[in-house]
Amino acid sequence: MDKRYLRSIRLLSECMQLFEQASARKVRQFGLTHSQFDIIATLGNTPGMTCKELGERTLMTKGTLTGVLDRLEEKRLIQRERGADDRRQLFVRLSNSGEQTFAEVFPQVVENGKQRFTSYTADDYQTLEDALLKLKQHLEQDQR
Amino acid sequence: MDKRYLRSIRLLSECMQLFEQASARKVRQFGLTHSQFDIIATLGNTPGMTCKELGERTLMTKGTLTGVLDRLEEKRLIQRERGADDRRQLFVRLSNSGEQTFAEVFPQVVENGKQRFTSYTADDYQTLEDALLKLKQHLEQDQR
DNA sequence: TATTGTTATACTCTATAACTATA
DNA sequence: TATAGTTATAGAGTATAACAATA
Numbered sequence: 001m002d003k004r005y006l007r008s009i010r011l012l013s014e015c016m017q018l019f020e021q022a023s024a025r026k027v028r029q030f031g032l033t034h035s036q037f038d039i040i041a042t043l044g045n046t047p048g049m050t051c052k053e054l055g056e057r058t059l060m061t062k063g064t065l066t067g068v069l070d071r072l073e074e075k076r077l078i079q080r081e082r083g084a085d086d087r088r089q090l091f092v093r094l095s096n097s098g099e100q101t102f103a104e105v106f107p108q109v110v111e112n113g114k115q116r117f118t119s120y121t122a123d124d125y126q127t128l129e130d131a132l133l134k135l136k137q138h139l140e141q142d143q144r
Numbered sequence: 145m146d147k148r149y150l151r152s153i154r155l156l157s158e159c160m161q162l163f164e165q166a167s168a169r170k171v172r173q174f175g176l177t178h179s180q181f182d183i184i185a186t187l188g189n190t191p192g193m194t195c196k197e198l199g200e201r202t203l204m205t206k207g208t209l210t211g212v213l214d215r216l217e218e219k220r221l222i223q224r225e226r227g228a229d230d231r232r233q234l235f236v237r238l239s240n241s242g243e244q245t246f247a248e249v250f251p252q253v254v255e256n257g258k259q260r261f262t263s264y265t266a267d268d269y270q271t272l273e274d275a276l277l278k279l280k281q282h283l284e285q286d287q288r
Numbered sequence: 289t290a291t292t293g294t295t296a297t298a299c300t301c302t303a304t305a306a307c308t309a310t311a
Numbered sequence: 312t313a314t315a316g317t318t319a320t321a322g323a324g325t326a327t328a329a330c331a332a333t334a
C-alpha cells in the first residue's frame with residue numbers, strides 16, 4: 001500500500017502547488033503576501049475577531065500574527081480595537097479599505113481558478129468532494 | 145457552480161494544511177525547514193542534478209536556491225561539484241550523510257501520514273487518485 | 289496565577305538586480 | 312550575447328522566550 005499512499009499524497013501536493021501558484025500570482029498583483037491575504041480572507045464577511053481566534057484559524061503563532069497585522073495596519077486594511085469586556089483582547093476587523101480589497105481580490109483569486117472548471121459536471125464535483133472529504137477525515141485523526 | 149467550486153477548493157486546501165502540519169512537525173524534529181526537506185526529497189534516489197533543474201523542480205528562484213543550498217552544505221547534507229562538460233553548471237548531490245538523512249526522514253514523514261490510512265482500500269485509493277488526477281489536469285491548463 | 293497580545297531576537301525564505309565565470 | 316550560479320539587498324514570515332497589562 002506504500003506506493004498508492006505516496007502516489008495520492010504526491011497528487012494532492014501537486015494540485016495544491018498548481019492552485020497556489022496561480023492564486024499567489026493574483027494575490028501579489030495586489031501587493032499582498034500569502035499570509036496577508038489569508039488574514040483578509042479570514043476576516044472577510046465577519047464582524048471581526050480577536051487575535052487569538054485569528055491565530056487559531058490561520059495557524060499563525062501570536063508573535064507572527066502581530067507582525068503580519070502590523071503590516072496590514074500600515075496599509076490601512078485592518079483596524080485593531082481594545083475589547084470592551086475583556087481589555088486584554090484586541091478585536092481585529094477589516095477597515096473600509098480592507099473590505100474593498102477583500103471584495104476585489106477574493107473573487108479574482110477564485111475566478112482565476114474557476115475559469116478552468118467550465119467542463120466540470122455536477123458529478124465530477126461530487127466525486128471530488130467525496131474523495132477529499134474522506135481524505136480529510138483520515139488526516140484529521142489525532143496522533144501522538 | 146460557484147459554490148461547488150469553492151467547496152472543493154476549500155477541501156483541497158484543508159487536506160493540504162492537515163498533511164503539511166503533520167509532516168512539518170516531523171521535518172522540524174530533524175532540524176530541517178520545509179524548503180530544505182524539499183531539496184533533500186528531490187535529490188533522494190537520484191545521482192544529483194544541476195541547480196537549474198533543482199530550481200525548476202522545487203519552484204525556487206536561483207537566488208533563493210543558493211541560500212538554501214548554502215545552509216544544507218553547512219550541515220554537510222549536500223555537495224556541490226563544478227560540471228565537467230559545462231563549467232558554468234554546478235552539480236548538486238546528497239552527501240553520504242544526506243543520503244542517510246533522506247533514508248531516515250523521508251519514510252518517517254511518509255509513515256507519519258500513512259498510519260492514518262490503514263482503513264483505505266484499493267478502491268478508496270483508486271477513487272481518490274482518479275479525482276485528483278482529473279483536478280490536476282484542469283489546474284494544469286495554461287492561463288495568461 | 290493565568291491569559292492576551294507585544295516586543296526582542298535570531299534565522300530562514302523570498303524576489304530582484306547586479307555581478308562573475310563560462311559558453 | 313546568453314546562460315549558470317553567486318552576491319547583495321531589502322522585506323517578510325517563523326518560532327521562541329521574555330514581557331506588560333489585564334483577568
